[in-house]
Amino acid sequence: MFNFELATLAAVIRTPGLNAASGATNQYENSSQDQKGMTGESKIEMLDRLAQAHAEQDALCTALEEIADSLPDSVDRQRCVRTARALGTLMQRWHALEEEVVFPELERGARDPVIHRMIEHLKLDHCSDQYLAEEVQLALFELGEGEANLSPDALGYVLRGFFEGLRRHIAMERDVLWPALVQSNDNHNATGGDWRERWAIE
Numbered sequence: 032m033f034n035f036e037l038a039t040l041a042a043v044i045r046t047p048g049l050n051a052a053s054g055a056t057n058q059y060e061n062s063s064q065d066q067k068g069m070t071g072e073s074k075i076e077m078l079d080r081l082a083q084a085h086a087e088q089d090a091l092c093t094a095l096e097e098i099a100d101s102l103p104d105s106v107d108r109q110r111c112v113r114t115a116r117a118l119g120t121l122m123q124r125w126h127a128l129e130e131e132v133v134f135p136e137l138e139r140g141a142r143d144p145v146i147h148r149m150i151e152h153l154k155l156d157h158c159s160d161q162y163l164a165e166e167v168q169l170a171l172f173e174l175g176e177g178e179a180n181l182s183p184d185a186l187g188y189v190l191r192g193f194f195e196g197l198r199r200h201i202a203m204e205r206d207v208l209w210p211a212l213v214q215s216n217d218n219h220n221a222t223g224g225d226w227r228e229r230w231a232i233e
């Protein structure tokens with residue numbers, strides 16, 4: 032677990048859909064045993080890791096929204112510093128998972144050019160998110176140190192622009208990337224069972 036917003040992340044990870052990802056044997060594990068991907072982990076394990084990354088990104092967005100809402104008079108400065116410290120590490124971890132594990136798995140054998148265009152689009156999102164994350168990180172450090180160079184309105188604009196964009200990105204991955212992943216490289220639904228229930232996807 033990470034050093035930022037432990038309570039928030041813990042609450043997210045306790046959601047029913049993610050509890051199933053803790054390693055307990057069930058119908059999903061049984062159905063995944065012979066479906067190892069490029070990295071040697073099963074598709075179920077990869078999807079579990081992606082689900083957790085999405086949950087963590089949800090938690091980060093919530094934390095940033097609460098900070099934005101607390102401007103200008105109720106800011107928890109220590110929380111700003113904790114969030115700023117964690118932001119860069121978390122972004123790198125999420126993007127590495129997707130770009131080094133998830134996207135190659137989906138591209139493996141994908142014949143539909145739409146899949147490849149979608150992945151290019153998501154990678155471009157990652158690039159812009161990385162750039163914006165550095166801007167947010169700097170703003171949070173300054174805010175935490177009581178030396179904000181931006182006005183409260185400008186700070187709120189920076190924070191909201193970042194987390195609203197990240198939420199759209201997550202929604203895109205859940206709505207489009209996820210179903211494509213579940214059905215990729217198989218002639219049937221690789222997860223068996225109700226994958227929407229397992230990962231708490233609406």
Ligand SMILES: [Fe+2]
Nearest residue numbers: 129153200204
């Ligand atoms: Fe992503």
